[in-house]
Amino acid sequence: MGMFWSKKSSSGEKPTGNGQELSGNGVTPAQVLAALSKVKDPDLHRDLVSLNFIKDLSVEGSKVSFTIELTTPACPVKARLESEARNAVMAIPGVTEVDVKMTSRVQSAGFGDHLPVPGVKNIIAVGSGKGGVGKSTVAVNLAVALAECGASVGLMDADIYGPSLAMMMGVSSKDLPPSYGKKMIPPVRYGVKLISLGFLLPDTSTPVVWRGPMVGKAVDQLLTDVEWGELDYLIVDLPPGTGDAQLSLAQKVAVSGAVVVTTPQDVALLDVIKAINMFKKVNIPVLGIIENMSYLECPHCHERIDLFKHGGGRRASQQYGIPFLGEISLNPDIPIGGDQGIPIIKSHPDSQQARQFMEIAKAMAAQLSMVNYEKSMLKIIN
Ligand SMILES: Nc1ncnc2c1ncn2[C@@H]1O[C@H](COP(=O)(O)OP(=O)(O)OP(=O)(O)O)[C@@H](O)[C@H]1O
Ligand SMILES: [Mg+2]
Known part of the structure; x- marks a missing residue:
């Protein structure tokens, strides 16, 4: 000592x-x-x-x-x-x-001095078994929440089907680095450095079949040709689903941990299991499950209304022995803020959903610390 x-x-x-x-x-x-x-x-x-x-x-x-x-x-x-x-x-x-x-001092996932992406201590993938569950909303708000806690944070949109983070973060083409010379400088919004596949790929009207093959190369470029600086956490919004594209992306980015976003319905549960298995297959620790659009709070009496069958995310977490990181209730201000480029954690910091995002961000960071700590212990033993 x-x-x-x-x-x-x-x-x-x-x-x-x-x-x-x-x-x-x-x-x-x-x-x-x-x-x-x-x-x-x-x-x-x-x-x-x-x-x-x-x-x-x-x-x-x-x-x-x-x-x-x-x-x-x-x-x-x-x-x-x-x-x-x-x-x-x-x-x-x-x-x-x-x-x-x-x-x-945020620790890295036990890669020692050899970080897979220079300067980036941890890469966290946000995945989902199916589309439309609020994965991008979660990625954006978690990134901003971690930055608010004082962490240095990057956010990468790796969704080939429709990169949406730039819009949700209020970053427009005029904010982009003037040229993609040697190294791209990510624009910073709400304390978060943002890079999107959308900055590299031809516009989103290009069919996905054409964009698919370009993705591997583009992801490499995003990771290596971007001047990330020192990052504690890089949050990556993966495409929805569990196909080959997701698998190869997950492998390419040497991920420290993943979170899976779901909604409460039973049908969504099956997709969660697929997503968990996908991450397991490529040895990425699943840090936890997040249940979005869990319930609606009555604006008058504040009673909880379960629009869908409730508790699916929690059940899946128990079944698979994976932490349940928390739930986010429905709020119409979320889609409004998404269109305006202001995440709810910034537009309505006192809302229930902003608090829920903040708690989930902390729970996720704690899970990652545990995973990294265990890895460092294993390294000492071996
Ligand atoms: N808790 C919530 N309350 C109300 N609306 C929400 C909530 N979470 C997400 N939404 C809205 O649901 C829609 C889908 O969310 P989002 O784009 O984040 O999902 P996604 O899983 O990334 O979708 P995709 O598969 O298309 O990438 C958006 O309009 C978003 O604003
Ligand atoms: Mg999305």
């Missing part, structure tokens, strides 16, 4: 680094670490000290300060960990003040 804490004292002596020495009133860094090693990350099932989350620990008289470095800025239990850590240290006799800083 490196020397990640320092002990300052009024006499100005240098920190010794053994953690045992008493400071003015008896509080030691070792005591602080012992207290923090009782605080567990509920997702990773290990304590903050052995996870190496505690940085810059310093004890100055009765005042303790440290930083907790999480694996994602979109951590669903950030506030809880902060207060548990603070309380644990506060309980040490002699401590009068605790200063906790929260930061994060």
Whole structure:
């Protein structure tokens, strides 16, 4: 373990680094670490000290300060960990003040220094067994939600059948990089860097049979010829369905994890299973299922109206042992915002659906952290 804490004292002596020495009133860094090693990350099932989350620990008289470095800025239990850590240290006799800083450093999927796409730590595919379930809506809102949490995020539209993300993000042809010279610079909207197959392929009126063969090449180009910079997450909107095009795309993009979007009907359930199997076939971990258009909230009495048979996504998740990341209810502002290029998380941040998207984004980030953590553990063992 490196020397990640320092002990300052009024006499100005240098920190010794053994953690045992008493400071003015008896509080030691070792005591602080012992207290923090009782605080567990509920997702990773290990304590903050052995996870190496505690940085810059310093004890100055009765005042303790440290930083907790999480694996994602979109951590669903950030506030809880902060207060548990603070309380644990506060309980040490002699401590009068605790200063906790929260930061994060997103880990990659265990590729080490060799990231499949330079600078991009994680690629998350958004798939669905069938079209029209709200996959693109989910991709857009999750990307913006992660960016709002402070992550650096890219969004890639890989839907050959009808790239729609540019429109949904309010990016028009005048926002595109002036030329596709050596490297494309993605336009940034709502804090998200956006690239679309639509920027490369001939216009969407070209039949898909013609566009199909161009896709492999275009996807390569999108990944390698785009100046993504440093990205924590690159969200990829895959075409709907589970055909060869989807499979080859999923393989080409060296995906860290996938989410599957569905609607609550039973018929949709069969398609979810197909999508899950597709990702399994190419060894992409499925981070979870998202159920969209789950229900309608009565605008007057706020009662929940299940338009479709309810709970399909949750049932599929139980059946397949895959996390259920959450549901998004129906809201007419979603299609309106889609046409206007403003995702609901921006146009109506206080809406129920914006909150649902934010929670799902955090749950997804947490799942990815777990997958990456497990991979890193396996690497140490092997
Ligand atoms: N929760 C929701 N409430 C109301 N409308 C929604 C919701 N989610 C999506 N929609 C609308 O449903 C339509 C389909 O959504 P979207 O385009 O995101 O689906 P998709 O699965 O990407 O479709 P495609 O298969 O065509 O790519 C859009 O008009 C969108 O605005
Ligand atoms: Mg779509």
